Amino acid sequence: QLQLQESGPGLVKPSETLSLTCTVSGGSISTSSYYWGWIRQPPGKGLEWIANIYYRGTTEYNPSLKSRVTMSVDTSKNQFSLRLTSVTAADTAVYYCARVDFWTGYSPFDSWGQGTLITVSS
Amino acid sequence: DIQMTQSPSSVSASGGDRVTITCRASQSIKNYLNWYQQKPGKAPKLLIYAASTLQSGVPSRFSGGGSGTDFTLAISSLRPEDSATYFCQQTYLVPQTFGGGTKVEIK
Numbered sequence: 001q002l003q004l005q006e007s008g009p010g011l012v013k014p015s016e017t018l019s020l021t022c023t024v025s026g027g028s029i030s031t032s033s034y035y036w037g038w039i040r041q042p043p044g045k046g047l048e049w050i051a052n053i054y055y056r057g058t059t060e061y062n063p064s065l066k067s068r069v070t071m072s073v074d075t076s077k078n079q080f081s082l083r084l085t086s087v088t089a090a091d092t093a094v095y096y097c098a099r100v101d102f103w104t105g106y107s108p109f110d111s112w113g114q115g116t117l118i119t120v121s122s
Numbered sequence: 123d124i125q126m127t128q129s130p131s132s133v134s135a136s137g138g139d140r141v142t143i144t145c146r147a148s149q150s151i152k153n154y155l156n157w158y159q160q161k162p163g164k165a166p167k168l169l170i171y172a173a174s175t176l177q178s179g180v181p182s183r184f185s186g187g188g189s190g191t192d193f194t195l196a197i198s199s200l201r202p203e204d205s206a207t208y209f210c211q212q213t214y215l216v217p218q219t220f221g222g223g224t225k226v227e228i229k
Contacts, residue, residue, distance in 0.1 A: 047166065047209055047220040062217040064123075096165055106172045107213040108156040112165035 002027040004097050004113035011119050012091075018084040018120075022097030022113060029078045030055040033103035036080045038071070040093040041115075048093075052100055053080055087120045094118075124148050124212050128221035136229045139200045143224045145193045145210035153189045154214035160223075161206045169208075170195065202228050 008020040022036070029036065037052040052060045053071040061069050065084070073080040084091060094117050098109040125148040135141050145155065153173040158166035168177045170186040173193055183198040197204055205228045210221040 046222050047211075049218045049220070060216060064217065098165075101171070104171055104175075106154055106156065107218070108168050108171040108177075108211070109158075109166070110168045110171075110177065112167070115165050 002099065002111050004099065004111060006095060006097050006113045006116040008095065008116050008118055010117065011121065012087050013122050014088055014120055015086055018082075018087050018091065018118060020082045020084075020095055020097075020116065020118070022080050022082075024078045024080075024099075029073065029080065030075045033101070035060075035100035035102050035107070036073070037098050037100050037109060038082045039096045039098060039109065040091075041096070042090075042093045050082065050084075050095075089120050092118065092120045123217055124151060124215055124219055126210055126212055126219050126221035128208075128210060128224050130224060131222065132225040132227065134227045134229050135200050137200055137202060141197045141200055141204075141226060143195045143208055143226075145188075145195070145221050147191045147193075147212055150190045151212045151214035154212055155186075155188070155193045156211045156213065157184075157186055157195045158209045158211065159204075159206045160209065166209060197226070200226075200228065204228070 003025045005023045012018045035052045038050040051071045068085045070083040094115040096115045097113045099111040101110040127146045155173045157170040160166040174186045185196045207223045207225045
């Protein structure tokens, strides 16, 4: 059974860089039918898509965050990662990693990590 | 960006009732519409993709419909475990965007 697990610092200071990693188990990240993505949810609010990546490194970013976001993939560790620079309080959210079922043609997020709360505060 | 508007924002219904949630896109998204269920403190769970295709393992009391700009998610016979927030998502254009959510409560 596929499992995704986010790991991150929990607390980040304003203007610093947030780094998150998603470890995939129970399946290979190097699968042609899937992309891998990040989504965030501020406390009590809705969902915002951040970015997707293919195991070969092709990326897709939300234009509203593109200047601050970088996604990468490490197939040897079955992990993918997110870097978000110059964070502010507005970046406080639960960050989810998820698998994108590209094979359906409709790219739903069909498997999710449990989420990790990132708080931006001095 | 394509704006996704859900209504109502919340609904309270009794067990066994039929509940319908609406999602409207600011432009045509054909059928590139997915639905998710999220319970408090948990990650969202995919219910329906391509507007009307039930994800494997999802109970048949959930159904989806629509195309273009107007879509619906229906729960045919509400059960206590259906108490959750439901989100729609369009994947027709980048950036993919989500609706604001509809909270379903059981009376």
